Amino acid sequence: MSMGLAYTYESLGLEDTKRLAGELAARLTPGSLVALDGDLGAGKTAFSKEIAACMGVKETVNSPTFTIIKEYPGSKMPLYHMDVYRITESEAGELGLDEYFYGEGVTLVEWASLIESLLPDERLSIFIEYTGPESRTFHLNAFGEPYASWCRAMTENGVLR
Numbered sequence: 001m002s003m004g005l006a007y008t009y010e011s012l013g014l015e016d017t018k019r020l021a022g023e024l025a026a027r028l029t030p031g032s033l034v035a036l037d038g039d040l041g042a043g044k045t046a047f048s049k050e051i052a053a054c055m056g057v058k059e060t061v062n063s064p065t066f067t068i069i070k071e072y073p074g075s076k077m078p079l080y081h082m083d084v085y086r087i088t089e090s091e092a093g094e095l096g097l098d099e100y101f102y103g104e105g106v107t108l109v110e111w112a113s114l115i116e117s118l119l120p121d122e123r124l125s126i127f128i129e130y131t132g133p134e135s136r137t138f139h140l141n142a143f144g145e146p147y148a149s150w151c152r153a154m155t156e157n158g159v160l161r
């Protein structure tokens with residue numbers, strides 16, 4: 001994968017993870033794509049839940065184990081939450097994911113690197129690194145606009161470094 005512009009965020013607990021989700025959610029628009037990676041239990045779903053809450057999603061967001069894709073209505077636009085851990089890239093290719101990526105809502109993909117070739121080039125990739133029971137380092141890579149601008153703004157306001 002080519003490198004986008006790289007930034008980091010240190011989370012010392014769920015409250016910090018919630019803060020980053022809030023900063024990001026405030027910027028999301030229809031067609032936004034956030035590609036999440038990180039080991040089992042890193043916090044991809046925990047982060048997705050916080051983004052969903054900020055988007056006004058009322059339903060409980062959990063790992064869509066058997067559904068792969070779940071759509072949640074939000075206050076301004078839908079959230080498409082995907083977890084592609086259990087399918088192959090070619091199976092994912094049959095799902096018509098572009099309908100979501102270029103749709104009316106925001107897409108969050110857990111285990112996004114597994115379907116790298118199917119992802120639009122422009123996206124915000126976030127790798128969540130487990131650094132301790134309550135702490136995580138979020139590694140953000142902005143590929144294209146508007147993601148690069150979001151990250152610059154979040155660096156200027158002291159959220160990212």
Ligand SMILES: Nc1ncnc2c1ncn2[C@@H]1O[C@H](COP(=O)(O)OP(=O)(O)OP(=O)(O)O)[C@@H](O)[C@H]1O
Nearest residue numbers: 011013014017040041042043044045046134135136
């Ligand atoms: N700072 C933190 N940020 C995010 N999650 C945290 C943090 N500290 C502890 N946690 C906990 O870590 C766990 C992360 O689990 P989660 O299901 O979100 O991981 P995941 O990356 O989605 O795993 P999987 O690959 O199995 O889907 C949750 O229980 C969450 O409460």
Ligand SMILES: [Mg+2]
Nearest residue numbers: 044045063110
């Ligand atoms: Mg998960």
